[in-house]
Amino acid sequence: MNIIYTDNNATTKVADEVLEEMLPYFGELYGNPSSMHTFGDKVGKKLKQARQRVADFINADPDEIIFTSCGTESDNAAIFSAINAYPEKKHIITSNVEHPAINNLYKHLEKTQGYAVTYVPVDKKGRLNLALLYSSMSDNTAIASFMWANNETGVLFPIADIAKKAREKGILFHTDAVQAAGKLPIDVKANGVDMLSLSGHKIHAPKGIGVLYVKKGFKFSSFLIGGHQEKGRRGGTENTASIIGLGKACELAQKNLPVMNTRVRELRDYLQNQLLEKIPSCSVNGDLEQRLPNTVSIGFDAVEGESILLMLDREGICASSGSACTSGSLDPSHVLMAMEVPFKSAHGSIRFSLSHYNTKDEMDRIITALVPVIQKLRDMSPFWKDGRVV
Numbered sequence: 294m295n296i297i298y299t300d301n302n303a304t305t306k307v308a309d310e311v312l313e314e315m316l317p318y319f320g321e322l323y324g325n326p327s328s329m330h331t332f333g334d335k336v337g338k339k340l341k342q343a344r345q346r347v348a349d350f351i352n353a354d355p356d357e358i359i360f361t362s363c364g365t366e367s368d369n370a371a372i373f374s375a376i377n378a379y380p381e382k383k384h385i386i387t388s389n390v391e392h393p394a395i396n397n398l399y400k401h402l403e404k405t406q407g408y409a410v411t412y413v414p415v416d417k418k419g420r421l422n423l424a425l426l427y428s429s430m431s432d433n434t435a436i437a438s439f440m441w442a443n444n445e446t447g448v449l450f451p452i453a454d455i456a457k458k459a460r461e462k463g464i465l466f467h468t469d470a471v472q473a474a475g476k477l478p479i480d481v482k483a484n485g486v487d488m489l490s491l492s493g494h495k496i497h498a499p500k501g502i503g504v505l506y507v508k509k510g511f512k513f514s515s516f517l518i519g520g521h522q523e524k525g526r527r528g529g530t531e532n533t534a535s536i537i538g539l540g541k542a543c544e545l546a547q548k549n550l551p552v553m554n555t556r557v558r559e560l561r562d563y564l565q566n567q568l569l570e571k572i573p574s575c576s577v578n579g580d581l582e583q584r585l586p587n588t589v590s591i592g593f594d595a596v597e598g599e600s601i602l603l604m605l606d607r608e609g610i611c612a613s614s615g616s617a618c619t620s621g622s623l624d625p626s627h628v629l630m631a632m633e634v635p636f637k638s639a640h641g642s643i644r645f646s647l648s649h650y651n652t653k654d655e656m657d658r659i660i661t662a663l664v665p666v667i668q669k670l671r672d673m674s675p676f677w678k679d680g681r682v683v
């Protein structure tokens with residue numbers, strides 16, 4: 294059976310071009326980029342090219358790029374560095390819909406180090422309460438950190454506006470751009486961010502490679518203390534093949550942005566609109582305008598998201614309920630709960646996240662499969678009677 298993969302916010306296929314670029318560095322080109330000899334230096338030069346490609350992708354300088362092991366490490370490194378830089382400031386601002394890589398870290402800091410964290414709420418469309426956000430900024434705030442795009446709903450936060458306000462108040466600003474990268478143009482200078490996290494496996498590079506952008510001038514404190522790698526900001530011999538793959542993935546993602554914004558957006562809209570038309574009692578979670586072009590989260594009343602996923606899986610369709618990190622738990626997603634999505638549809642919410650590899654034929658196959666799946670589950674549901682929710 295042909296797999297239809299619409300779970301690209303969980304992870305993406307490594308692009309063929311990326312794999313091809315990486316392969317020699319698993320084989321004959323195994324030198325250490327820090328070595329003095331020509332053999333190692335050859336790898337060092339390729340690493341330099343990759344750093345430049347990543348920097349170009351987000352309009353940064355190569356010196357502002359630190360390679361990490363994943364998005365989670367980048368997020369942690371940013372926050373720990375901010376609180377180390379301002380030990381006297383004991384307040385942090387974030388949203389209540391962040392990824393666990395941020396959320397759970399803040400809970401840890403509250404519990405173990407006495408930090409006060411303001412979790413700025415979102416409204417029913419997943420949009421931030423900006424008045425509350427701005428009024429919570431104070432001289433005691435060490436860092437404000439907001440995701441660029443939500444992994445579950447695709448809803449975008451106004452990063453440039455928040456960064457500007459933070460700058461006016463002298464507060465460091467970090468953004469988790471793990472989901473935004475490859476789907477929207479990312480320009481650290483135009484948006485005025487101090488730190489920004491990326492993850493390779495969300496943009497058709499392999500798993501196990503991430504990036505932290507740190508604006509020149511900020512006194513970054515090393516998260517992994519060790520050798521001189523990454524200019525002493527992250528010890529450990531570089532994951533050379535993956536860094537090289539990530540460099541190529543950034544170059545491809547930049548080229549693919551127009552496709553994301555046209556063809557992928559059209560496919561997503563087609564899927565969304567057909568499902569809304571053909572299936573009663575379902576609705577889209579999150580703002581329809583300020584949203585990633587590849588993502589749609591739809592709540593189907595009176596059915597279980599997990600059951601939908603299992604039945605789709607039998608048809609070879611890969612989608613997700615909640616984020617990959619919380620699926621496997623039966624709790625409704627913290628993002629949908631924060632948006633006050635009613636329980637009956639939060640539980641039956643499915644996320645489709647597309648890539649440029651998807652086709653119109655695949656969208657038609659999803660629609661054809663999903664209509665009877667929802668009908669069948671509703672026929673068995675105690676919350677559905679005579680064509681409506683009870």
Ligand SMILES: Cc1ncc(COP(=O)(O)O)c(C=O)c1O
Nearest residue numbers: 363364365392394444471472492
């Ligand atoms: C918004 C967001 N931040 C951070 C992460 C963590 O990235 P990684 O899996 O590379 O640690 C993810 C992964 O799903 C994410 O969606």
